[in-house]
Amino acid sequence: MQKFMIIGERIHCISPVIRKALEERDPEPILKRAKEQIAAGAAYLDVNIGPAEKDGEEIMQWVVQLIQSECDNIPLALDTANKKAIEAGIKVYNRSKGKPIINSADAGDRIDNINLAAANDAMCIALCAKEGIPRDNDERMMYCQQMLERAMEAGMDPEDLLFDPLFLVIKGMQEKQVEVLEAIKMMSEMGLKTTGGLSNVSNGAPKHLRPVLDAYTLAMAMMCGLTSAIANPCDPKLQEAVKTCDIILGNTLYADSYLEL
Amino acid sequence: MALTGLDIFKLTPRKNCKECGFPTCMAFAMKVASGAVEIEKCPHISDEAKAKLSEATAPPMRTIKVGTGDYEKALGGETVLFRHEKTFVNRNLFAVQFADQMTDDEVSGKIANLKKVDYERIGEQMHVEAVAVKYTGNKERYLDVIKQLKDLNKVFILVCDDAAVAAEAVALVKETKPVLVGANAGNLDEMVKLAKDNGVVLGLSADTVEDLYALAEKAQGLDYKELVLNTTGENIAKTFEKTIEVRRTALEGKDRTFGYPSIVFVNDLAKDNAYLQTALAATFILKYGSIIVLDDIEYANALPLFALRQNIFTDPQKPMRVEPKVYEFANPDAESPVLLTVDFALTYFVVSGEIERAKVPAYLAVPDAGGLSVLTSWAAGKLGASVIRDMIKNSGLEEKLTRKRLVLPGKVAVLKGEVEEELPGWEIIVGPEEAMQIPKFLRELN
Amino acid sequence: MAYTKVAKKYSGKINEVTLGTGDKAITIGGRNVLPFHHFDGEIGHPPKVGIEITDIVPDDWNNALKNLYGDVMGDAAKWAKYVEDNYAPDFICLHFVGASPDGANKSVEECVEVAKQVAAAITTPLVVAGCKNDEKDGELFAAVAEALQGKNILILAAKEENYKTVGAAGALAYQQKVAAESSVDINLAKQLNILMNQLGVKAEDMVMHLGVAAAGYGFEYLSSTMDRVVLAALGQNDTTLQMPIITPVSFETWGVKEAVATEADEPEWGSAEERGIHMEVATAAACLVSGADAVIVRHPKSLQTVKSLIEGLLE
């Protein structure tokens, strides 16, 4: 089995520092977060530039080249609703360490992003939702199938799709949690790869509880077969969970110092 | 091999018509993958898809039986490329090769060797299981050599690509379920017919991996699946490549056209270099040779090769055990000490190796300790004072020895007092904790 | 249907490690495929074969070897030179059996003297092996590493018990190469590499000694350990396990019954020398196809045979 993959979430326009840096084309804060996440074990970095309707193409190209040139061509997930910006980003993207990931397609308006991925030999996160939250797992799996079919028609290898069951906030949707885990299990049994925005689960919870909720959810999700997550790699609790689960699942070999790696 | 839901989903028509009773084709595919539903429940599945599915769920590599009765052996049937993933199931066979151009002396020499090298090692009888007989143009002599070998009760491997000669040879031994290594692109139809008519396993030979594949495909097309693939190539590197590719195409590529046992003529590759032949045989024991053909067998090459095969084909879940009894080293006498260890093969070997190294006369008593290591068997109650007492009492050592000294493994020093009570008249000595220290210990013991 | 090859591409690669200096320096590792799988990708450097000699006249060696070497055995430097001139192995392993406190118990100073003389006598890369006593080996290796600074020798090996001394002196202070020894324990193998690395030893200065077993003596454990290490190194790109592997085959094969039993003990078995060579080449071949990048043998005929096997497999 492959090691669990973390897609570092910390370069996100929702953070004021990053938003400002993107606007001013200031490399410093962006590179700092990139390097921290890589040092903490992120295999991919998510780069969310926001809707960026105006100058999205330019921003994306700038940030892709900035991060890759300074960080040994770390592979990236390009995260924006602006399609043109994604295409522009892929044009300057260096594939030596891995294909770009398009974040994201869904079963609704954004399903065309799958074709965009197929046309550009990119991977794609496929969010199993259409409008809002899927009612139940039948609906989830229906979306999953629709996207899978779309990808297969477009000649894409199903391996290049990362299905996102849509993690839901615990505080407010506690009753839905098991269902999400079951969805991951079904997708894994299908032989599909999975991912998801993990920190959704702890939204609104007290700060000191967030790492705990995230880490245990992740451990249970890994047991169900989750293969990657969009998360904060710098969270020590989460790191512990990933490394330990990787050992238990046999994805890495045990050594007494495994947590220090 | 288990198919994933995705593999099955690809075979469904993806209509989502719900006639199968599931909301979507994908939901249906997942149920089929888990074995809960039959694929026939979907009325729209094509016959081609059904055939693919049944094909895909059959084992990736066939098990081929050769020989008959007590001499029957199974070949192939493997499911993994590395033994730690599960286990290798059918050990390779060794064959010694004869040929029509050999003199009577050569033939009888090899026969004598085949009879001589026949011994037991850790509960397994070690001997060459097969004889290969190669045809090089002298038919009368060929048939004559085959007749001479019949009494040996070995699996016959007839190496002959002349269909007419092969037919006569097969007629001599067909009731023994031999292997006929003789089919190639030029004679396949005839050979398949011969093999089919006589219930013979057919060996296929071709120069390249691609040609071998085409040949296997054709043989299957003629509806014959009792096959062995000759993976010997023009040189060592090519042979290694072919043998690996055949096995992994079957197991990893799930392509049953290559799902047959292999035969490797290491004797041809070694070109009369006996040491190289041993090195090559070892190579193909690990890397997927099902029948390994040698020029000759003597103790020198048999000892390491049979031992290696025994190791590699052991079940990783079941530790190897040695027979519980008293082993002797360097002709011990009535004064020699008795050492004690357990029947877990690895422990026994380490300990016995060190005693050999010490070159000091000694006995090694091995009770039935459940095939566990010293500490584990002690903890499990299988190496207690009473077990040791029974072992010693039943061994006949008491009568034999004038000086009775029993050396306990250092790790179970705690047993000393109890064993002293159980075995009056014996001097109980605590030995070293590590086997490495045995030679020094023994030399200083007096 | 045409034949479709199951191609095996791995993301990981075995590190390259160089031993010795000058024309005869050797490099091992560098492949990104399973052993001898030249048809899958980059095969790197062919595995290397070394010959074992000892610091004192060994008392338990096969007589045929004693006859073969004769007097040169009494002087390790002459012996090494003889081996270099006559058999040209890829490297020579000087095995300090004489250092053992359970045996001749030669002092560290005496051993260093021998090491210096041997190193001066040959240009072939040198591997120095200890006496199995962790404490003594620690001191011995530190002193030899210092004395032979600049020779780029391989120290065989650092263990859990003495890796700090051996790693610090061998690799850090005197820039030699160090093998990390774990006895057929895959988790320890990984742990030791991590610990050495944390000590400051660079990955390219390390090799692994994963343990050794003769054919028939628990060899399956060694083989599976190697398989798993190699698969983790290549398949999981586990950088803590990408060091090349060295296996001192001769340390075990000549001590098992099949090689030791005299012709008087086992009249049917034939020449003990022959048995020893067959045991040695079978075990060495099995180690090489399981993942060893270097093996150590004792008999010159074994050296020749294993070299031919390697050449044959890579032809």
Ligand code: SF4
């Ligand atoms: S019956 Fe066949 S086509 Fe219809 S939903 Fe079920 S699997 Fe799909």
